[in-house]
Amino acid sequence: MKNVLLALTAVAAMTGSAFAADMAPRTYAKAPVAAPVVTNWTGCYLGAGGGAAMTNNDNNLYDPVTGLAFTGNQTNGARGWFGTVQAGCDxxxxxxxxxAFGDYDFMDVRGDVSLFPGTSGQQKQDWQWAVGGRVGYLIVPQLLTYVSGGYTQAHWQSTTLNAFGFGPVLTSPGFTKSGWFIGTGDEYALTTFLPGLFWKTEYRYSEFDRQNGPINDFATGLPFGANSTQKLREHSVRSELVYRFNWGGAVVAKY
Known part of the structure; x- marks a missing residue:
């Protein structure tokens, strides 16, 4: 009987030890923390939007033979709106x-101009295109701030000049001028609304080559005997939605 009790005591002790070991808290290995995955800005994109533009025209008349000025310098202004389409890659x-990018603007930027004393008309800029590049820095993963610059070209329609508020007497032919631009802006990723969607806003300054050309008689179309010289400068603010076609995987950046 004594041997039986000793055997039962030994079995109970071993069973309790096994049960206690089984009930001990278990430890689990933590998975490694992955680096944060941020918006991928690498890829090509299409954009569309619009904005407002303001143009200053410094002009005067001169003798096409001697080059002497007929009038003092004066500045005329134009204001208006435009729609824009753009394509590029980052x-x-x-x-x-x-x-690098390129864009085209459909414009209605117009203002009064007086190229000859006693005359007035309305000058209109109707299109402009630009190609250039940009360099930017990510302030946060979704926000890019950048500077841009490049080559641009714009067109101004012909202008009819009225004399002292009466009928047309002179015309200033239309012209296309090349120039350069610089700009600065920011772009924000709207990926919470739609993957690949971005919103871009940019201020741009453009300056064009000087336009020298004849003033013509309205009735005959012949040169009037005076040429105009015009220097045009433009300020614009544009905002557009951009859809980006990313290539490759996500990019990991440090902030």
Missing amino acids: YQFGNWVVG
Whole structure:
């Protein structure tokens, strides 16, 4: 009987030890924390939007033979709106983004102009295109701030000049002028609304080559005997929605 009790005691002790070991808290290995995945700015894109533009025209008349000025310099202004379409490609390395783009503006920018004393008319800019590049830095993963610059070209329609508020007497032919631009802006990723959707806003300054050309008689179309010289400068603010077609995987950047 004594041997039986000793055997039962030994079995109970071993069973309790096993049960206690089984009830001990278990430890689990934590998965490694992955680096944060941010918006991928590498890829090509299409954009569309619009904006407002303001143009200053510094002009005067001169003798086409001697080059002497007939009138003093005067400045005329034009204001208006435009719609724009754009295409481009960007490449991201770390927090930096570089890219190239081109855009075309459908414009209605017009203002009064007086190229000859006693005359007045309305000058209109109707289109402009530009190609260039940009360099930007990611302030946060979704926000890019950048500077841009490049080549631009714009067209102004012919202007009919009235004399002292009466019928047309002179015409200033239309012209196309080339120039350069610089700009600055920001672009924000709207990926919470739609993957690939971005919103871009930019201020741009453009300056064009000087336009020298004849003033013509309205009735005959012959040169009137005086030429005009015009220097045009433009300020514009544009805002557009951009859809980006990303290539490759997500980019990891440090902030």
